[in-house]
Amino acid sequence: MTPALALDDVGFGFPGRKVLEGVSFAIAPGEFVVVLGPSGGGKSTLLRLVAGLLEPSSGQLRIAGAEVRGPRRDVGMVFQKPTLLPWRTALDNVLLPAGFSRGASATERARAQELLAAVGLPDAASLYPAQLSGGMAQRVGLARMLLHDPDLLLLDEPFAALDAMTRERMTLLLQELWLSRPRAALFVTHSIPEALLLADRVIVLAGRPGRIQVDWRVDLPRPRRPETMADPAFNEMALALRREFDLVAA
Numbered sequence: 206m207t208p209a210l211a212l213d214d215v216g217f218g219f220p221g222r223k224v225l226e227g228v229s230f231a232i233a234p235g236e237f238v239v240v241l242g243p244s245g246g247g248k249s250t251l252l253r254l255v256a257g258l259l260e261p262s263s264g265q266l267r268i269a270g271a272e273v274r275g276p277r278r279d280v281g282m283v284f285q286k287p288t289l290l291p292w293r294t295a296l297d298n299v300l301l302p303a304g305f306s307r308g309a310s311a312t313e314r315a316r317a318q319e320l321l322a323a324v325g326l327p328d329a330a331s332l333y334p335a336q337l338s339g340g341m342a343q344r345v346g347l348a349r350m351l352l353h354d355p356d357l358l359l360l361d362e363p364f365a366a367l368d369a370m371t372r373e374r375m376t377l378l379l380q381e382l383w384l385s386r387p388r389a390a391l392f393v394t395h396s397i398p399e400a401l402l403l404a405d406r407v408i409v410l411a412g413r414p415g416r417i418q419v420d421w422r423v424d425l426p427r428p429r430r431p432e433t434m435a436d437p438a439f440n441e442m443a444l445a446l447r448r449e450f451d452l453v454a455a
Contacts, residue, residue, distance in 0.1 A: 207270045209234045209357055209389030210255060215264035216414070217250055223414035224250050228264070230408060230420060235387040239404035241394060241395035241446075247415030248393040249285075252361045255391060256282050268357060277301075281355035283363045287342040289334040295321065299348045313352065320348035323382065340371040347382065358383075358390040365395070366371070373431065376402050384428060396442050402429045409449060419449050 208231040215228040225247040232238050240248050244271055253259045256268060257275040266273040268280065299317040303309035309317070324344040335344055345361055351359065360379075364372040376399050383390060383403075394400055400407050401423055409419035425439060433439055446447045 206233065208232060208267070209236070209269060211267045212255075213267075215251075215254065215266060216262045217247070217254060217259065218262050223262075225254075225414055225416075228410070229372065230417065231308045232357075232389045232391065234389055236405050237383060237387075237390045237392070237403055238247075238406045238408060239392045240401040240408050240410050241397065241400050242397070242410040242415070243395070244338060245413065246411045248410055249361050251391055251410065251415070252282070252359050252391065255357075256280060256359055278353055278369040279355050280357045280359060281350035281353070282334060282359040283343075283346045283350050283361065285336070285362045285365055285418075287339075288345040289342055289345060290335075291334045293333070294330060295326065295332050295334075295337065295345045298334070298345050299352060301349055302352050317348065317352060320351055321345070323351075323385075324348050324378065334342065338371075339367050340375060343367065343375060344378070347379065351382070354386075356388050358388060358392075360390065360392040362393050364399070372399070377430070379403065398434055399447050401425065401439060401443055401446070404432065407446065409446075421446065 210232040215225060215231055216223065217225045228251065240251065242248050250259065254261055255273065257273050264298060268277065296317055299320060300309045300313060303313045318330060321327060324347050326341060326344055329341065337345065346363065364375045367375060380403055392403060404423045407421045407423060408417055411418050423442065425433065
């Protein structure tokens with residue numbers, strides 16, 4: 206089976222500074238992989254390379270067997286901040302990849318409405334970003350990512366700015382959306398509990414330049430719930446990962 210995403214000895218840097226070096230891994234179709242690591246380890250850079258927003262200094266990236274040469278319609282991305290246009294409604298922000306309501310087809314408009322409902326915002330279509338809470342704004346970002354039903358999802362710490370309770374709800378919502386239509390996903394976070402709630406695999410990326418330190422399979426049944434965090438297996442895995450993380454982050 207052709208991997209949904211494959212990285213082969215990928216490196217990236219600027220003159221006098223390497224950010225990533227020798228990064229190799231693959232993601233199968235329908236597999237959820239979380240990249241965990243300290244600040245400065247190259248996690249966000251890695252996502253931008255996969256998204257085609259940056260070019261690698263060395264190595265090769267392939268999506269569904271084709272070399273990454275720029276942004277692709279079959280890749281959806283959510284950034285650390287919702288990046289909503291303040292002068293556009295929630296519906297228009299979801300429709301941004303289609304050119305807003307004016308350029309969108311009836312099918313795309315209907316899908317945008319369905320996605321707003323799917324993320325728990327059925328009545329928010331006409332609201333502007335200033336009228337949305339942080340969690341609501343990030344839900345709009347999730348809906349926008351899914352508009353064209355991409356086969357690869359890229360998520361760059363999308364819940365990091367939210368309070369703890371909202372962050373947990375958004376994590377579980379993302380899992381629910383993913384389970385309804387499993388697809389390859391690459392999710393960046395600093396949070397070990399968040400990683401274990403979402404991931405099929407956890408990759409620890411650390412060092413300067415960033416390299417893969419750990420690649421772990423997460424064998425916890427789905428769907429994962431808040432009570433999953435009280436499961437001894439969850440806590441044992443979190444503790445072991447914390448030890449690894451502390452070692453590579455030191």
